[in-house]
Amino acid sequence: MELVTRPHARNLVRFSADKPRIVVLSADLTASCEADDFRDSYPDRFLSMGMAEQNMVSFAGGMAREGFFPHIHTFAVFICRRAFDQLAMSVAYPNLPVRFCGFLPGITTPGGVTHQAVDDLALMRALPNMTVLECGDATDVESVLDVAHAIPGPVYIRCLRGQVPRLFPADEPMRAGHARVLRHGASPDAVARESGCDVTLLTSGVCTEEGIRAAIALRKRGVSVDHLHVSTLKPFCDARVDAALTSAAKGAVVLENHSVIGGLGSAVAERMAELGCGRKLVRLGLKDVYAHGASKGYLMRKYGLDAGAVVRAVEELLGKRLGICEDELTALDPAPAGPRSGGCGRNGEVVLGSLPSVKAEDL
Amino acid sequence: MTTGNPTNQDPGTRGARSPDGRPDWPADVRRVALGIRRRVLDHTLRNNGGYLSQACSSADALATLYVHLMKLGQSVAPAVPLPFPGVPGPDNPGYSTGAGYNGPHEPGLDRFFFSPVHYALVLYSTLIEVGRMAPEGLAQFNRDGSSVELIGAEHSPGHEVTAGSLAQCLSQAAGVAMARKLKGDTGHNWVFMSDGEFQEGQTFEAIAAMAWHKIDNVTVLVDANAQQCDGAMSTVMEIDPIAERVRAFGGTAADVDGHDPEAIAAAASARVPGKPLVIVCHTDPCRGIPLLATRGEKLHYVRFKSAQEEAVFRAVLSEMTQDGNRPDGADAAALSSPAVLGAGKPGGRE
Numbered sequence: 001m002e003l004v005t006r007p008h009a010r011n012l013v014r015f016s017a018d019k020p021r022i023v024v025l026s027a028d029l030t031a032s033c034e035a036d037d038f039r040d041s042y043p044d045r046f047l048s049m050g051m052a053e054q055n056m057v058s059f060a061g062g063m064a065r066e067g068f069f070p071h072i073h074t075f076a077v078f079i080c081r082r083a084f085d086q087l088a089m090s091v092a093y094p095n096l097p098v099r100f101c102g103f104l105p106g107i108t109t110p111g112g113v114t115h116q117a118v119d120d121l122a123l124m125r126a127l128p129n130m131t132v133l134e135c136g137d138a139t140d141v142e143s144v145l146d147v148a149h150a151i152p153g154p155v156y157i158r159c160l161r162g163q164v165p166r167l168f169p170a171d172e173p174m175r176a177g178h179a180r181v182l183r184h185g186a187s188p189d190a191v192a193r194e195s196g197c198d199v200t201l202l203t204s205g206v207c208t209e210e211g212i213r214a215a216i217a218l219r220k221r222g223v224s225v226d227h228l229h230v231s232t233l234k235p236f237c238d239a240r241v242d243a244a245l246t247s248a249a250k251g252a253v254v255l256e257n258h259s260v261i262g263g264l265g266s267a268v269a270e271r272m273a274e275l276g277c278g279r280k281l282v283r284l285g286l287k288d289v290y291a292h293g294a295s296k297g298y299l300m301r302k303y304g305l306d307a308g309a310v311v312r313a314v315e316e317l318l319g320k321r322l323g324i325c326e327d328e329l330t331a332l333d334p335a336p337a338g339p340r341s342g343g344c345g346r347n348g349e350v351v352l353g354s355l356p357s358v359k360a361e362d363l
Numbered sequence: 364m365t366t367g368n369p370t371n372q373d374p375g376t377r378g379a380r381s382p383d384g385r386p387d388w389p390a391d392v393r394r395v396a397l398g399i400r401r402r403v404l405d406h407t408l409r410n411n412g413g414y415l416s417q418a419c420s421s422a423d424a425l426a427t428l429y430v431h432l433m434k435l436g437q438s439v440a441p442a443v444p445l446p447f448p449g450v451p452g453p454d455n456p457g458y459s460t461g462a463g464y465n466g467p468h469e470p471g472l473d474r475f476f477f478s479p480v481h482y483a484l485v486l487y488s489t490l491i492e493v494g495r496m497a498p499e500g501l502a503q504f505n506r507d508g509s510s511v512e513l514i515g516a517e518h519s520p521g522h523e524v525t526a527g528s529l530a531q532c533l534s535q536a537a538g539v540a541m542a543r544k545l546k547g548d549t550g551h552n553w554v555f556m557s558d559g560e561f562q563e564g565q566t567f568e569a570i571a572a573m574a575w576h577k578i579d580n581v582t583v584l585v586d587a588n589a590q591q592c593d594g595a596m597s598t599v600m601e602i603d604p605i606a607e608r609v610r611a612f613g614g615t616a617a618d619v620d621g622h623d624p625e626a627i628a629a630a631a632s633a634r635v636p637g638k639p640l641v642i643v644c645h646t647d648p649c650r651g652i653p654l655l656a657t658r659g660e661k662l663h664y665v666r667f668k669s670a671q672e673e674a675v676f677r678a679v680l681s682e683m684t685q686d687g688n689r690p691d692g693a694d695a696a697a698l699s700s701p702a703v704l705g706a707g708k709p710g711g712r713e
Contacts, residue, residue, distance in 0.1 A: 058569075
């Protein structure tokens with residue numbers, strides 16, 4: 001699996017090169033949010049706002065009123081919790097094109113409970129006018145700013161930093177309101193069928209990597225799985241998602257790096273009810289609890305955000321054990337090098353090393 | 364706003380003249396301020412409730428801004444406000460703010476940002492007194508479906524941002540000012556605040572950010588009436604000295620008598636390059652209506668407790684009205700003549 005180093009840092013510079021009205025605002029976490037290359041490339045368009053999120057958010061609203069496109073950079077948790085009222089009244093209400101680049105979503109930081117944005121999607125989804133996007137890999141990171149730029153109102157983006165795996169082909173950028181259909185490990189027959197599956201699996205963000213592992217293993221056992229990677233959490237009106245939810249014989253599983261309240265799981269539950277699916281839904285995420293400081297891998301296992309949790313949920317929906325062990329899941333490569341990943345009929349066989357952990361100095 | 368009838372007067376070009384024939388802007392300010400207090404008292408009597416003490420404290424500063432300090436174009440908004448236009452959003456492409464009452468947005472013109480939007484009645488009255496809004500517009504105040512709301516939002520006449528969650532306006536204005544500097548605009552940016560907002564940390568975040576980024580195209584007038592919702596600020600949480608606190612955060616500040624237009628104007632002319640300016644206008648929440656002081660510290664929202672009390676205030680209104688015998692029950696248009704148009708009216712009583 002390819003790991004891309006600091007894709008946001010490079011992409012922000014590329015994206016801004018021909019857009020003089022892009023400005024970046026940072027609250028003392030510039031390198032930590034990979035805005036340092038922008039700062040060094042376009043110092044006149046970089047505004048250091050100090051450790052003062054409330055002012056930064058309202059200030060960005062003011063600049064947006066004058067035709068600028070402020071890109072706020074700080075940790076997701078500080079955007080959403082420290083400045084929620086400012087976000088609602090100075091930006092979302094007037095529908096201004098401010099982009100909130102929120103880093104360290106969910107349990108991707110060892111910084112502990114103060115640094116872990118586990119309720120940001122719930123908060124941002126609740127705001128009228130707000131569009132909510134989440135990156136799941138380097139390709140998403142490299143294209144999310146262009147997706148946001150086409151949206152005339154405010155956009156909240158769950159960003160990834162550091163060593164980011166590439167799960168999706170680099171030439172298949174994120175598209176607004178368009179879930180990626182993932183067919184890792186699917187047989188040609190399964191791909192050819194027009195509709196109907198045993199289970200629909202919806203994943204987002206860093207959980208999609210885990211979802212791919214689970215889907216490969218499940219498909220090996222003959223379970224038909226429709227797996228979709230969701231990057232637009234609001235508005236949540238994707239015909240591909242609707243089709244997958246209504247075609248699942250046994251039900252749906254959602255895996256997300258967020259509380260089970262208010263994020264993708266909630267959005268899917270609302271959608272399934274509206275569609276009258278009448279099938280079971282298993283929401284995998286933080287079960288209305290806070291986490292604590294530790295490595296991403298440890299936390300994903302501890303809180304059931306990994307491939308194993310998906311397998312157990314599917315077993316529950318199917319009412320049978322499938323005999324998939326942890327070692328099998330970790331050995332699967334969700335994005336093998338060589339032929340394009342995400343294609344049909346390919347079983348990942350490459351042994352994957354340990355997942356990159358966040359260094360303490362990156363806090 | 365692009366609609367409307369730009370019939371409003373530029374208040375700087377009309378008004379009183381001194382004995383030697385020169386324009387006498389302080390007299391205009393006093394006349395407008397009297398009109399604001401009179402109109403808000405009249406409204407408070409009609410509705411048995413209103414933000415009356417805020418009119419008493421801030422009328423002179425607001426009148427000084429509109430009559431003398433701000434370089435604004437004529438209103439580009441309808442003289443009678445349109446109904447609530449809906450909220451901003453993708454399904455409301457024709458939405459516009461109430462900033463059109465302060466003239467068009469042009470690089471060389473000033474902008475006005477109104478922070479303590481519970482003073483909305485005072486701002487609406489100011490707009491009427493300087494000829495930017497029709498008097499009958501006030502009849503829509505706090506009516507269902509109206510944009511002339513009790514607590515103003517950005518669709519309300521004279522409002523440009525949504526500031527009701529206090530202390531967000533200054534940061535928004537600072538962002539606008541920064542953007543205007545980057546664009547090379549020469550117009551100034553005026554912010555009107557209340558002293559209670561200096562209890563909010565965001566206010567000082569904004570001052571620090573303006574100082575750091577040398578945002579010197581912003582001047583803040585603070586109505587320091589020492590009152591807040593729970594009562595006198597000295598009983599809620601003392602925040603004096605505001606000016607010293609502003610200076611400590613990198614801004615410049617001046618303390619003035621907020622009822623003295625010339626003192627306010629002199630302070631506004633003493634800007635320092637690279638720094639925002641905060642003018643602390645020390646004011647009396649009963650100025651112009653001393654009878655209000657009999658209410659003790661219950662000044663935030665005035666509601667008359669008895670018919671007898673109402674009658675006493677009605678008598679005060681009668682005294683404040685030019686001819687002294689304005690009939691009860693007349694509609695708001697009875698006070699329709701914008702003061703700036705009525706050159707020759709007596710000056711203020713303050």
